Amino acid sequence: xxxxxxxxxxxxxxxxxxxxxxxxxxxxxxxxxxxxxxxxxxxxxxxxxxxxxxxxxxxxxxxxxxxxxxxxxxxxxxxxxxxxxxxxxxxxxxxxxxxxxxxxxxxxxxxxxxxxxxxxxxxxxxxxxxxxxxxxx
Amino acid sequence: xxxxxxxxxxxxxxxxxxxxxxxxxxxxxxxxxxxxxxxxxxxxxxxxxxxxxxxxxxxxxxxxxxxxxxxxxxxxxxxxxxxxxxxxxxxxxxxxxxxxxxxxxxxxxxxxxxxxxxxxxxxxxxxxxxxxxxxxxxxxxxxxxxxxxx
Numbered sequence: 687x688x689x690x691x692x693x694x695x696x697x698x699x700x701x702x703x704x705x706x707x708x709x710x711x712x713x714x715x716x717x718x719x720x721x722x723x724x725x726x727x728x729x730x731x732x733x734x735x736x737x738x739x740x741x742x743x744x745x746x747x748x749x750x751x752x753x754x755x756x757x758x759x760x761x762x763x764x765x766x767x768x769x770x771x772x773x774x775x776x777x778x779x780x781x782x783x784x785x786x787x788x789x790x791x792x793x794x795x796x797x798x799x800x801x802x803x804x805x806x807x808x809x810x811x812x813x814x815x816x817x818x819x820x821x822x823x
Numbered sequence: 824x825x826x827x828x829x830x831x832x833x834x835x836x837x838x839x840x841x842x843x844x845x846x847x848x849x850x851x852x853x854x855x856x857x858x859x860x861x862x863x864x865x866x867x868x869x870x871x872x873x874x875x876x877x878x879x880x881x882x883x884x885x886x887x888x889x890x891x892x893x894x895x896x897x898x899x900x901x902x903x904x905x906x907x908x909x910x911x912x913x914x915x916x917x918x919x920x921x922x923x924x925x926x927x928x929x930x931x932x933x934x935x936x937x938x939x940x941x942x943x944x945x946x947x948x949x950x951x952x953x954x955x956x957x958x959x960x961x962x963x964x965x966x967x968x969x970x971x972x973x
Contacts (some may be wrong), residue, residue: 738927768920768927781971787923798924 704739706764706771706788713773713786713793713807714746717759720809723817726752737765755780755820777819784815825899825972830894831963832931838959841883848876861875880955881942887955891962902973911936915965922968932965 689735712729721728728773733747739784748759755777771788775795783795787809805811824832855860855869862868895914899905903921915936919929934951935958941950953961 737925762923763925765926766923767916767926769923772925773925785923796921 699740702764705741706740707743707745709771709788709793710745710773714748714759716807716809717748717750717812720812721750721752724752724813726750733760735761735763737763739765750816752820754814754817757816757820760771775815775819777822780819780822781821782822784819796800824957826897826964830890830897831966833894833929833961834887834890834959834966837883837887838955841880841887841955842870844879847880848872848933852876881930884953884955884958885939885942887959887962891966894966898973902970918969919965921929924965924968928961928964929966931961 693756700741709723715810718728718730729749730750732744734744736742739816744816745761746759747761750757750759751808756779757775757777760774760776764771765774766787769787773786775786776783787794787796791806795807795811797803797804799814825971851861851872855872857868861874862872862876892911892914894916896908899907899914899918903918909917911919912933915929916922935953936949
């Protein structure tokens with residue numbers, strides 16, 4: 687019986703991981719496509735994430751360079767408080783960032799400050815957020 | 824310095840003070856070993872020093888968490904514009920939710936909170952001892968997820 691429960695939970699973990707990886711990959715492709723359309727340079731690397739419930743896995747890690755500055759696209763974790771996944775958009779060298787969270791209604795961009803900006807993920811919201819972040823010094 | 828970095832540096836400062844206090848307590852212990860009457864002029868006894876040494880880490884753990892909580896409440900007011908004064912457990916969860924914080928970062932700080940509570944309120948059944956250096960690391964990591972400035 688214990689083996690059955692364990693096998694079931696392992697199966698759930700695998701399904702959770704596959705869905706998470708697919709959603710992150712789709713998000714990364716959005717960023718690549720929209721950045722390329724704006725003549726921003728994008729370099730794709732991978733990073734490893736380790737989570738207690740999922741083990742270690744690889745995700746895309748993007749570095750974006752635009753005339754106004756640079757930014758990284760960095761998946762953080764599937765298991766976060768209050769959402770079902772988090773990816774950071776972090777400008778450099780200022781380290782100002784916005785958080786892209788996965789919810790039941792899809793991806794949303796949230797600001798971390800008191801303005802509590804919460805925008806549905808779209809080409810427009812991504813480009814505006816990225817431009818604002820990269821303009822910060 | 825940004826407010827977030829300032830708050831992290833203050834948590835780290837408490838940890839450094841603790842390390843100094845450990846060294847000072849050890850030096851005092853050595854002095855008392857060679858001269859048991861060393862504290863007599865201050866109307867203190869060897870046993871007082873022993874209790875001081877024994878309680879040092881828990882004393883600093885309470886102070887460490889106080890520094891962390893003060894910073895969180897400042898961020899709650901100014902970074903998130905909230906005038907309320909929630910319970911510490913609710914405050915942790917509210918900020919972690921707003922930051923979409925990785926679940927283990929939150930869980931591990933909640934363990935530090937439980938440990939602090941067991942020291943302050945004598946709830947020894949719920950708090951598991953966490954070494955001060957590890958507690959400081961967890962609190963700083965939590966704080967690193969907050970907005971950089973407010």
